[in-house]
Amino acid sequence: MNQRLILRWIHIILAIPIYGYIYSPFDKLPLYAPPTRFVFFPLMVLTGLLMWKGHLLRRLVSKRAA
Template identity: 85%
Template sequence: MNQRLIFRWIHIIVSIPIYGYIYSPFEKLPQYAHPTRFVFFPLMVLTGLLMWKGHLLRRLVLNRSA
């Protein structure tokens, strides 16, 4: 439960700069492009996948270690 809550807040916080990138004026796009593409978007996708299918990943990791 705590892990999901942490992933949810990371997902929400990381998505804020993406909204800024989408709705910012065209002149400011080059400033936001690299951090958005290489940091914020991959983190948002990763946390979304972990919230969605994290239980299967944990089960797979636990079965391999046992």
């Protein structure tokens, strides 16, 4: 439960720069594009996938360790 709460807040915080990218003035887009495309968006997708299917990943990892 605690890990999911942490992932949820990371997911929300990573979404803030994406909203800034979408609603920023057009002349500012080249400044925001690389970090948004290559850092914030992939990390937001990763945290979303971990919240959604993280239990299967943890089960797979625990079976390999045993």
